[in-house]
Amino acid sequence: MEIAELKPALESHLTGIWKSPVQIQDIVHLSGGACQDNFAIRLSVDSSPGNTEKNIVLRTDKGGSLLSSLSKKDEYKVAGLAYAAGVKTPEPIYLEENANIIGAPFFLMEKISGKATGRYIIKDAELNEYRKTRMVTDLSENLARLHSVILESVKDAELKQKLKVTTRETYVQTSIDDLRKSLDELPESHPAIEISLNWLDKNKPDVDAIVLVHGDYRTGNFMITKEGLQGILDYEFAHWGDRHEDVAWLCMRDWRFGKLNKEVGGFGDRADFYNAYSDYNKIPILATKVRYWEIMGNLRWAIGSAQQAERHLSGKDKGIELAAIGRRTAEMEWEAMRLIEEAENAV
Template sequence: MTDLSAALAAFMARISGPGELAGLMRLSGGANMESWAFDWAGSKDSGAYVLRRAPSADYMADRPFGHADEAALVMAAHGAGVMAPEVVGVLGASDGMGTGYVMRRIVAEVSPAKILAAPPPTLLADLGRELARIHALPRAAIPAAIPLMDTATALAELKARFLSYGGDRPAIALAIRWCEDHLPVPAEPVLVHGDYRMGNIMVDANGLAAVLDWELAHRGDGHEDLAFGCMTVWRFGALDRPAFGVGSVEDYFAAYEAAGGGKVDPARFRFWLVYRTLWWALGCLQMGQAWRSGADTTVERVVVGRRTAEQELDLILLLEAEAPDAERGRALPPSRPSRPDPTGEPTNREMVQAVRDWLEGDIKPTAEGHGKFQVVVAMNALGIVMRDLDAAVRAEDGALAEALLSGATTLAEPGLLAKLRRAVLDKCAVDSPKYAALARARNLWGEQKN
């Protein structure tokens, strides 16, 4: 941190004149892209700021555009009246801090749990209005490096990634085939934020205060943005409020259209809801691949890699409507039995439990900031291992996945939907037992225990 403090102070002095840096602190989360809060007291431009950076160019190697273009896009959006942060400076190679940019800090709430506990009355309308503004950004204002997404090509790339990861997850194969069969005709491209969801917005008492994290921006179908914030995972447990966990999709669409957004097509919206759920399922698998390859060896990568189970559960909930009525009403097959209670020497599970208890009792209470976040992630990882050792549940079924991907097998096959339901329930119970949609699925599908 000392080296970063000196380099950041030199950068701020260069862009705003002499001054003093204080309170440098890494914000929670962000295993790859770092965010650092700090204060600057100078001859001008004193105030609170945030540095967003990647420590080296290697972190940006697989991205379609770099931080300079990202900063240019954020500045263009801010200049057009979008509630984007105000960028005050972009890092250069000579600054010695990797790549990134500095923004004025916005004082507002970003925690989804705190926002959704008591959302401001105008928030859903604000979200619809702001998205309409983003989609209205003129093409000439968008940096040339921001790519144009071709949906068919992007879906083919997802399929290729799935096959490279083993191609053996039936729920994912089912979703890929469904998307191939329901691919919409190309839409008139607009600027798509690409990550417009709870967790990437800031809220104060007056409503929406800022839209953050523009690194996935591209030009494409505006329905993609509309759907992303309505995914189950980004509602953070508020399952009765489909739009961002805040309200109804009907009110959200109405606000978007009233602010100048295009007419919402429900079928196109459904396609993107399935597509982005599939995209995130593969994104989670990719996290595990990044750890396995050595590209990112943080514990957070492997934990997020196991969140694929959440998206597989959501994909079955989204796609089960395609099955015949008789299959949707079929009872669940029994779950696999758990392993017997141990009686001899400490088992692997008990040893993992001991380490987890030590982290919780001795390490977590004294950890602070990002270190505390990492301890919690490590505890989550050990919890997954403990449950996995108990249940020995696996999600892979290469033959079934291949049959679903090719269309040789569909949800019309007797017993298939019930089998898929059981598989995603059991896997999610191991990997994400607190995932809100798990309890809902158990209730919908008639599971009486666990």
């Protein structure tokens, strides 16, 4: 839906929901990647004793889902779990499941300040002091807070199932099996991924606990200003899993944006992040497990980028961004095999 159509549709709908006249002053289309659409909205609600101004973000889908992305309903609920657990994240405000309002389900959340772009977070001079002092600690502590959400603490039975209930004993094998299934669905073969999956199958680590995993915890999915972390974003790939998954995903080479010597997101060092996480929740992060899940993460992203290219090539969702992302598949294949070689040489 175009912004010119979005404004009256939202004004009418929210007026009915909030039982007070809603007037939208401004709507700005924000970057949302290949799968999402985000809009910054400034509005006022005319209610007694006076007008209340709100700055919010509307989040919705714009194309087919990638891998196991959550519905807007479930993503909204996960954001609520994170917010309740003390994670610094935008407050969820309203969920709309009816696709007829704007053409797709959507939810509203608090608008926060800051930037999420890789160039800003790892290179901008105004963040130099924050990068040196608190960035690693803030991000590790907030990840630990998210990981404090466990199966037993969630009362919503439907959501628990949508996040794929699993066990410590079966989780790693299930993750490998899911990747094999996704790989088999691609129209072309990927021998490097097959070889790497075989290695993962033979070297499975144990899982210390099943926790709520963000699933896409990386540079680009948290908002930062020179004052510090403003909020963690994008829970569309959240699921039950191993805490080392999120740490490994943040450390992947693809999310360092060229700053390869800073292995944590392009801004930090592994030991500092591991130690800050462990200092906060008294649970150690094991480097060997991080490397295992980093290999898994590279395969997941390699398959995901191939899936996005296929959306373009099949004609389902034509777009230069989707086509360009597909080019990255070989990079992740190479990185996964490099990490396997590193693991073998360490034995």
